[in-house]
Amino acid sequence: MNAAFSLARLAALLIKEFIQMRRDRITFTMMLGVPLAQLLLFGYAINSDPKQLPAALVAVSQDHYTRAMVSALETTGYYRFDHVTASAAEAEALIASGQVVFVVTIPSDFARRVDRGDSPQILIEADATDPSVASGAISTLGTVANQALLRERGMQAAAAQDASSRLEVVVHRRYNPEGVSQYNIVPGLLGVILQMTMVMMTSIALTREIERGTMENLLAMPASPFEIMLGKVLPYLAVGSVQVIVVLSAAKLLFDVPFVGSIALLLAAVLIFVLALVLLGYFISTIARTQMQALQLTFFFFLPSIMLSGFMFPFRGMPLWAQWIGEFFPLTHFLRVIRAVMLKGANTHEVTTEIVVLCLFVLAYGGVALARFRRTLD
Amino acid sequence: MNAIEVSGLVKRFGDKTVVDHVSMTVGEGEIVGFLGPNGSGKTTTIRLMCGLLTPDEGEGRVLGFDLRTNALKIKREVGYMTQKFSFYEDLTIAENLAFVARLYQLDPVGEHVDRTLDELGLGSRRDQLAGTLSGGWKQRLALAACIMHRPKLLLLDEPTAGVDPKARRDFWDEIHRLAANGLTVLVSTHYMDEAERCHRISYIAYGKMLATGTVDEVVSDAGLTTFVVRGEDLHKLAEQISALPGVEQAAPFGTTLHVVGSDAALLEKSLAEYTGGRKGVSFERGETSLEDVFIQFMSGARDNMQ
Numbered sequence: 230m231n232a233a234f235s236l237a238r239l240a241a242l243l244i245k246e247f248i249q250m251r252r253d254r255i256t257f258t259m260m261l262g263v264p265l266a267q268l269l270l271f272g273y274a275i276n277s278d279p280k281q282l283p284a285a286l287v288a289v290s291q292d293h294y295t296r297a298m299v300s301a302l303e304t305t306g307y308y309r310f311d312h313v314t315a316s317a318a319e320a321e322a323l324i325a326s327g328q329v330v331f332v333v334t335i336p337s338d339f340a341r342r343v344d345r346g347d348s349p350q351i352l353i354e355a356d357a358t359d360p361s362v363a364s365g366a367i368s369t370l371g372t373v374a375n376q377a378l379l380r381e382r383g384m385q386a387a388a389a390q391d392a393s394s395r396l397e398v399v400v401h402r403r404y405n406p407e408g409v410s411q412y413n414i415v416p417g418l419l420g421v422i423l424q425m426t427m428v429m430m431t432s433i434a435l436t437r438e439i440e441r442g443t444m445e446n447l448l449a450m451p452a453s454p455f456e457i458m459l460g461k462v463l464p465y466l467a468v469g470s471v472q473v474i475v476v477l478s479a480a481k482l483l484f485d486v487p488f489v490g491s492i493a494l495l496l497a498a499v500l501i502f503v504l505a506l507v508l509l510g511y512f513i514s515t516i517a518r519t520q521m522q523a524l525q526l527t528f529f530f531f532l533p534s535i536m537l538s539g540f541m542f543p544f545r546g547m548p549l550w551a552q553w554i555g556e557f558f559p560l561t562h563f564l565r566v567i568r569a570v571m572l573k574g575a576n577t578h579e580v581t582t583e584i585v586v587l588c589l590f591v592l593a594y595g596g597v598a599l600a601r602f603r604r605t606l607d
Numbered sequence: 608m609n610a611i612e613v614s615g616l617v618k619r620f621g622d623k624t625v626v627d628h629v630s631m632t633v634g635e636g637e638i639v640g641f642l643g644p645n646g647s648g649k650t651t652t653i654r655l656m657c658g659l660l661t662p663d664e665g666e667g668r669v670l671g672f673d674l675r676t677n678a679l680k681i682k683r684e685v686g687y688m689t690q691k692f693s694f695y696e697d698l699t700i701a702e703n704l705a706f707v708a709r710l711y712q713l714d715p716v717g718e719h720v721d722r723t724l725d726e727l728g729l730g731s732r733r734d735q736l737a738g739t740l741s742g743g744w745k746q747r748l749a750l751a752a753c754i755m756h757r758p759k760l761l762l763l764d765e766p767t768a769g770v771d772p773k774a775r776r777d778f779w780d781e782i783h784r785l786a787a788n789g790l791t792v793l794v795s796t797h798y799m800d801e802a803e804r805c806h807r808i809s810y811i812a813y814g815k816m817l818a819t820g821t822v823d824e825v826v827s828d829a830g831l832t833t834f835v836v837r838g839e840d841l842h843k844l845a846e847q848i849s850a851l852p853g854v855e856q857a858a859p860f861g862t863t864l865h866v867v868g869s870d871a872a873l874l875e876k877s878l879a880e881y882t883g884g885r886k887g888v889s890f891e892r893g894e895t896s897l898e899d900v901f902i903q904f905m906s907g908a909r910d911n912m913q
Contacts, residue, residue: 238709442692446694448659449659451711
């Protein structure tokens, strides 16, 4: 009989935990239903490259150049001209009130200048309060407008000639050529959903034992801290695995997210990530005295990790100090691994660093949790 | 071998000394009552003895195992019943017992659970969720879970708080039955009738052990004298009598007043003078009760603290 660790005692704790999970119907449903609901909601809702944005056209004359310009802009997919007006003041009111995102002004001398060969101008005002809304629409603008104009003057040949003499920049949008937001969002959501449910459930599960007084009893019986920890960690690891399967299946079936890398490698990374999260939850529960405190601590951790991990905003866009803070969240590293493996087909060698960092999180959280837990006996 | 042999136990939380040099010896098969006011350190002392807490000072052996180095062995041989019900309310009685059986590695689990259910008459409710049980049944479940691994020492922390008299009586009968089979029991309580059912009692206040011995020993060692005063308007009598020299306690008991003091001669003189001039007020020698002794201890200990 091994004094420090026994499978029989661990089995006792596991059986107890699963019975409790089964009895707690609402929590159990939440553990499986919430990930799916969130995936559907966010997966379909979030779009980082918005199209069909409302626009207003200010044009004094409705000549064929104007019409060519408007149809060129509409074919980019970014603009939807809801308002056509001759008054700049009216357009100003529309953009100020937020009814349109763009105001396109075609000056009255536009056609004359085109015909004369002067450099014609059009003005596009964008509501850039949220920079990401307008950026896509603006970036495509220059070439589209030029080509439309040249075509309209019957100068395709000249256009081709013109283009051949210029420097050509070739852009390959790799891994996600069509710029589908879901390809980026859905794998990221897996990380975010796992982080929320795993950390929260585990931190609450242990604090509940302390709050209800059952921990005292547990400690008075021959169960070692390590057994108690495993007894809490393993069931939630199992729940996490089910969540992973649900989310990944939905990613494939509903969102058609490409899956170019090795599934085994991906699952291994997910497992390490979930283990880190569960241990973090366990660590939180050694600090919190009540379930409410555990929840609060979880959210205290949750928000910065979503903001700074690169899930919501581009990681490389943050100042260096913020990137450093971001490095301390497991989610940051997990996002890199899952995006690399799922979308880029990265092999083990290419994600080794990130996986090692995730393993370090497991060791650190596990070590601190166990050390803190030992001390809470006294 | 004594079941419990501890000396000079000290436990501090921050700068508060909760257990202050407590020594205690409990022989095998003995039932020892552990008494003292709320917050006197009873629970902490019990937790020290079952290996849940490590003492800051002091030595001791429980069931022959060293308190400091062999806590896990102690845990295997001791049954500890916590003050607050601490089994899983979302598990049934049978599931709770099976959980305990597996933790103690009792084999086969089912047989041990069935036997324990039978022994404590829990069979009829085996599939009821523990959270839906009444106080008496919860206590019975807790006791069943504590004794199913056949411990040699039972530590009970206020086991009968909030339990009706019949259940309390049954509980104590069970304790005596277990002790007759060689089990040692240390039980903390606030009830005097329970203290009187113990072989020996120990009184602790503000972390210090103040008295130990049989009930009779503790009462006679306290050296108190009690008089019973009869008369009209007990409330007014009590007020006036407690101001007399030599009177340390004056408490109404039904239609009489118990007057207690440690200086018998002075007390008797004061009462004779007081009752002499009053019609219908008389006094006679009474029996000092355990409760009188404890109340005396409590006020004395508080004085020491100040």
